[in-house]
Amino acid sequence: MIDITQIFNLSTLGPWMLSMLFGLLIGATPGLTATMAVALIVPITYYMPPLTGLSMVLGVSASAIFAGDIPATCLRIPGTPASAAAVLDSYEMTKKGDSGLPLSLDVYCSSIGGMIGVLCLIFIAPALAKFALRFTHFQYFWLGIFGLSMSAILCQGNALLGVISATLGVLLSTIGTDLTSGYYRFIFGVMDLADGISFIPVMIGMFGVSEVLKVVARPELLSMTALPGSTKLPPARKVFAVIWRHRLTVLRSAIIGTVIGALPGAGGDVAAWVSYGAAKKTSKTPEKFGTGCEEGVIAPTSANNAAIGGAWIPALVFGIPGDSITAVVLGAMIMYGLQPGPMIFQGKSEMVKGIFTIAFISQIMLIPVGFIGIRLFRQILRMPKNVVFVLVLLFSLVGSYAMRNNYWDVGIMLAAGILGFYMDHLSMPQAPLILGLILGNMVENNFRIGMLKSGGDYTWFISDPICATLIFLIFLTYFSGPLLRLCGGLLKRMRKR
Numbered sequence: 001m002i003d004i005t006q007i008f009n010l011s012t013l014g015p016w017m018l019s020m021l022f023g024l025l026i027g028a029t030p031g032l033t034a035t036m037a038v039a040l041i042v043p044i045t046y047y048m049p050p051l052t053g054l055s056m057v058l059g060v061s062a063s064a065i066f067a068g069d070i071p072a073t074c075l076r077i078p079g080t081p082a083s084a085a086a087v088l089d090s091y092e093m094t095k096k097g098d099s100g101l102p103l104s105l106d107v108y109c110s111s112i113g114g115m116i117g118v119l120c121l122i123f124i125a126p127a128l129a130k131f132a133l134r135f136t137h138f139q140y141f142w143l144g145i146f147g148l149s150m151s152a153i154l155c156q157g158n159a160l161l162g163v164i165s166a167t168l169g170v171l172l173s174t175i176g177t178d179l180t181s182g183y184y185r186f187i188f189g190v191m192d193l194a195d196g197i198s199f200i201p202v203m204i205g206m207f208g209v210s211e212v213l214k215v216v217a218r219p220e221l222l223s224m225t226a227l228p229g230s231t232k233l234p235p236a237r238k239v240f241a242v243i244w245r246h247r248l249t250v251l252r253s254a255i256i257g258t259v260i261g262a263l264p265g266a267g268g269d270v271a272a273w274v275s276y277g278a279a280k281k282t283s284k285t286p287e288k289f290g291t292g293c294e295e296g297v298i299a300p301t302s303a304n305n306a307a308i309g310g311a312w313i314p315a316l317v318f319g320i321p322g323d324s325i326t327a328v329v330l331g332a333m334i335m336y337g338l339q340p341g342p343m344i345f346q347g348k349s350e351m352v353k354g355i356f357t358i359a360f361i362s363q364i365m366l367i368p369v370g371f372i373g374i375r376l377f378r379q380i381l382r383m384p385k386n387v388v389f390v391l392v393l394l395f396s397l398v399g400s401y402a403m404r405n406n407y408w409d410v411g412i413m414l415a416a417g418i419l420g421f422y423m424d425h426l427s428m429p430q431a432p433l434i435l436g437l438i439l440g441n442m443v444e445n446n447f448r449i450g451m452l453k454s455g456g457d458y459t460w461f462i463s464d465p466i467c468a469t470l471i472f473l474i475f476l477t478y479f480s481g482p483l484l485r486l487c488g489g490l491l492k493r494m495r496k497r
Contacts, residue, residue, distance in 0.1 A: 015048070016055040020365060023060035024373035027067025028079045029395055034064035038325050050351065054333075055358045061308060061325050062114060062362045063369055065268060069106040069301055070377050074099055075392060077208040081200065082268035082304040084434055085276045087207055089289065089296030096292050099378070100233040101242070105294070106301045107370035108239055109250060113302035114363035116254035117261065117309025121316075122356050135263055137450040138461050142470035143263070144443035147270050148436060149477040161428045169436020170443070172197050179441075180448050192408035199437040201400040201413035206430040208396045209417025214424070233374070242294055249279050249295050250302045257303030261310025268304035273435055275303035277477070305366075309359065316352065 019041055026037035041060045045053030068079030073090035090102040135143070148166050175186045176196025187193040243250060253275035260271040279299035280289045289296045308325070315326040400413040420430045454460035461467060 012049075012052045012055055015052055016059050016362075017365070017369065019056035020059040020063040020362070020369045021372070023063030024067040024369065026060075027064035028070045028373065028377060029398075034061055034068070034080050034082070034325055037061070037064040038329065051354050051358070054355060055362070057329055058355070058358050059362045059365065061329070062305065062359075062366055063373075065305055065308060066106065066110040066301075066366055066370055067373055069110070070103065070374060072207075073102045073106060074377065075208070076211050077392065077396075078203060081203065081438070082272055082307070083300075084203060084207075084269060084431065085272040085300035085304075086297070088276065088300075088431060089291070089293045092290065092292035093297065101239065101294075102297045103374050104233055104236075104239040105242065105297045107367055107374070108243060109298050109302045110305040110370070111363050111366045112243070112250055113254040113257060114305035114308060114366065115360060116251070116302075117258045117306035118356065118359045118363060119309075120255070120258045120306075121309040121312050121359070134466060137446040137453065138464060139466045139470065140263075141443060141446040141450055141461065142467050142474070144439045144446065146470050146474050146477070147273060147439050148432075148443065149474045161426075162432045165423070165428050165430065166432035166436040169433040169438075170440040171436075172202070172433075173437050173440025174444065179445055180452075190408075192406060195404075196441075197412060197437065198404065198409060199434060201409040202416040202437055203434050204396045204400055205413040205416025205418075206420035206423075206434060208392055209414060210420030210424060210430070212393055213417060213421040233371070243298070246295050246298050249298050252278060252282075253299040253302035254306040257306030258310035258313075260303075261307030262313040268307035269438060271303040271307040271310075272300035275299045281477070305363070312355075312359070316355070 022041065023034070023037050027034055037060050038057055041056055045056050048056070065080060065082050068081075068083030069086045069090065070079060072078045072083040072086040073094055076087050076091040078084040078087060086106070090106070093099070093102045148170070173196070175193055177183070177194055178185050184194055256275040256278060257268065257271040260274060261268065276289075276296065276299045279295050280286045283289065283293075283295055285293070311326045315329070396413060396417075397410055400409045401407065423430055423433075450461060451458075462471065
């Protein structure tokens with residue numbers, strides 16, 4: 001029998017806090033993912049008591065996901081893939097001279113979203129897990145198309161350019177080995193491309209190196225500090241007033257993050273994009289998104305941490321990891337002698353309660369730990385831009401290489417940076433390209449496997465109620481704006497009559 005009060009012993013709290021600080025370091029370094037942070041911490045926990053080990057593993061995953069928002073807000077460089085959506089409004093708010101508010105919103109909304117995700121895990125895990133298991137290749141295909149369709153509304157300005165950018169990302173995702181046939185595609189004899197183009201070096205180049213190039217193109221900016229405007233964090237009451245004003249956005253984004261996190265293979269990055277698109281679609285001022293909008297900061301950061309709790313739903317109930325992080329954690333649980341599955345709720349009920357308690361407290365601890373990370377990071381950013389951006393370039397090089405220990409990824413990162421620089425000059429958004437690169441394989445593989453299962457019958461993709469619902473949501477994504485404008489025009493004419 002395991003006593004869950006051991007969680008509150010100093011022997012557990014000390015390593016727990018240190019692991020969360022380690023997660024901050026990894027998450028805030030571009031290219032070093034939350035999955036990597038968890039994988040690095042697991043061997044350290046091997047000789048520790050199970051609850052202490054699990055507290056370190058869960059703590060590092062929560063802080064690493066949040067920490068990716070810090071460089072995204074301050075430098076326009078997502079620390080982790082789940083923070084890519086945060087650059088759209090957080091960085092724009094920082095450019096206006098106030099980085100304190102978006103960073104504070106990142107901390108509190110990450111914590112609140114994470115707590116909502118854990119509460120969903122506790123109370124509705126079996127029901128959501130059963131719903132997640134209803135997703136086959138046909139539903140995942142439409143889920144991927146739905147995510148790509150968000151490109152039309154994520155970008156500021158011309159939606160067509162967003163679709164073109166997403167299409168370019170999908171085309172890049174086809175480079176590498178065809179999983180169905182095993183043949184190489186579009187590698188032109190370069191065997192380093194056989195495994196495809198990783199989206200992490202492309203993401204670092206698009207958002208990091210392109211920003212360095214923009215500063216280099218304007219030498220007068222090099223002597224300025226890297227973080228413009230006020231570096232003072234606002235009082236908590238002001239931040240909570242903003243959160244309360246957008247409480248529905250927080251709740252909706254957390255629920256979206258939890259549901260998408262419960263879908264195996266989706267993860268926090270997809271949840272962040274979908275919640276951002278949903279917030280823009282339902283906002284009274286959608287034109288403000290992409291210009292430093294509070295809702296645009298709140299939505300993705302509430303969703304990506306909520307996805308952690310969602311990913312645990314199929315992991316605990318059925319032993320199916322919701323994302324790469326929970327896949328590593330499941331391995332750690334087996335190492336501790338815990339076999340995930342329906343029987344864990346009966347034979348290991350005390351351990352399950354311990355996991356729930358640790359997950360919830362980790363989201364609360366994220367607030368003090370997060371502010372420690374913010375204050376340390378902001379001290380670095382008080383240096384001149386010419387110093388900070390040399391460090392940015394150095395971390396970009398290290399992050400791109402560290403993922404697969406491949407120099408080719410460094411070249412891809414630099415090429416993506418140049419492409420991102422020129423896309424910015426053409427007012428073409430870079431974010432949809434990253435989304436297309438992430439979801440391209442998911443869409444293609446699920447379509448081809450679905451066609452094989454159905455014997456070439458396309459009706460299998462539209463006959464299921466979940467598929468029909470996703471198709472309806474895709475239709476709304478593209479045509480809700482014109483339909484609303486048409487209805488508004490008709491109402492005005494009726495009133496004049």
